[in-house]
Amino acid sequence: MIISPCISICKTDPSTGYCYGCGRSNEEKKTWKKEDTSDDWKKKQSRSD
Numbered sequence: 001m002i003i004s005p006c007i008s009i010c011k012t013d014p015s016t017g018y019c020y021g022c023g024r025s026n027e028e029k030k031t032w033k034k035e036d037t038s039d040d041w042k043k044k045q046s047r048s049d
Contacts, residue, residue: 002042004032 006029009021017025024032028045031037 002039002046005046 005022005024007021009019011020012018012026013020019025019029022029024045032042032045
């Protein structure tokens with residue numbers, strides 16, 4: 001299990017579309033929550049920071 005990068009500061013920058021807290025887009029946040037999202041996908045997302 002990969003732990004979400006969420007730090008409970010959920011506000012999106014209107015100019016970039018990325019969250020101030022975790023740096024993810026809204027689409028990435030939705031994908032992360034899906035049960036069928038693989039740990040490999042999550043690892044790749046975590047490394048792109």
